[in-house]
C-alpha cells in the first residue's frame with residue numbers, strides 16, 4: 523500500500539472502531555470519552571483528534587515549569603490546566619505522574635487526585651542521599667514511603683507503581699554507586715510487599731541493574747515468585763540486547779523522545795516487542811527536536827495529528843502566550859509523536875494497532891480500572 527493511501531486511511535479511521543479494539547475504556551465522566559463517541563460538533567477538534575487514545579506512563583508534573591517557574595524564577599503564569607486540556611485534546615486519556623522522592627511522591631499524589639490520574643511512589647537514584655539525610659535515618663524514610671503507599675492504594679488518583687527507582691551511573695555526583703544500589707534494593711522490597719509493578723530507571727548501569735533485580739527475585743515473570751508484578755524500564759535508551767534481556771525477565775519498556783535520539787536508539791526501539799511496549803513523554807524533559815534521528819520518521823505524520831501532538835508554542839518561557847505550549851518544555855500531548863515514530867519503526871503494525879496495544883499493555887501492567895469492553 524502506498525504511504526499516501528495509508529496516511530489517508532489512518533486519518534479517516536472510525537473512532538468507534540478504535541474504541542472497540544481498545545480494551546481500556548475511560549470512565550464515562552471524562553470529557554475525552556464524550557468527545558470521542560459523539561458526533562463532532564462544528565468548530566470541534568479535527569475528527570481524528572480523539573480517535574487514538576494514550577496513557578502517558580511517565581510525566582513529571584511536579585516540575586515547577588508547569589507552574590511557570592524555571593530554575594527557581596517565576597517566568598510566566600501557572601498553565602497546568604491548559605496543558606492538561608491540550609493533552610486531552612490529543613487523546614491522552616490518563617497519565618501516570620512520576621514520584622521521584624518522598625516529597626515529590628506526596629505532591630504527585632495530590633496532582634493525581636486533582637486531575638483523576640495515577641502516580642508512582644519512590645526515590646530516583648540521583649535523590650537517594652535523601653535516605654541518609656532524613657530525620658530519623660534511612661529506615662524512617664523508607665517507612666514514610668511505605669505509609670504513603672498504604673494510604674493511596676484505592677480509587678482514582680491511586681498509586682500504581684513503586685519508583686522511580688533504579689541506578690544512574692551517569693550522575694554519580696548526586697549519589698555514589700554503592701548508595702544507589704543499597705536504596706534501589708530497599709525499594710524493591712516495597713514492590714514485593716504491596717504487589718505493585720516497578721517504575722524503573724537505568725542509565726549506564728545495565729549490568730548492576732539487572733544483577734540486583736535477579737538477586738532480589740525479579741529474574742523471571744517480573745518477580746512473580748517473590749510477590750512482584752513486573753514493571754517498566756522507563757525512558758529506555760539501552761541496546762537491543764539489553765531490551766531483549768529485560769523483556770525475557772518479564773519487564774516492559776517505555777519509550778520517549780530521549781530513546782529515539784540516535785540511530786542506535788532507533789535500533790534498540792525496533793527490538794522492543796509490541797506486547798512489551800509502553801509510551802511516555804517524560805515531560806517536561808525528552809522532547810523530540812530537529813537534530814534527533816526521530817525527525818526523519820516524523821515527516822510522514824499527517825497534519826491533522828501534527829496539530830494536536832505538536833500544537834503551536836510560544837518562543838520560550840519569557841514570551842509566554844496563555845493557552846499555548848512553551849518551546850523546549852515537553853508536554854503529554856506530544857506522546858502521539860512518539861507513537862508515530864514507533865509505528866514507523868514497526869511497520870508490521872498500523873498506527874491504530876500500535877497505539878491500542880500500548881494502551882492495553884499499560885492497563886494490564888498497572889491494573890487500571892479502565893480495563894473493560896465498551897458497550898458503545
Ligand SMILES: [Zn+2]
Nearest residue numbers: 686723756757
Ligand atoms: Zn528516569
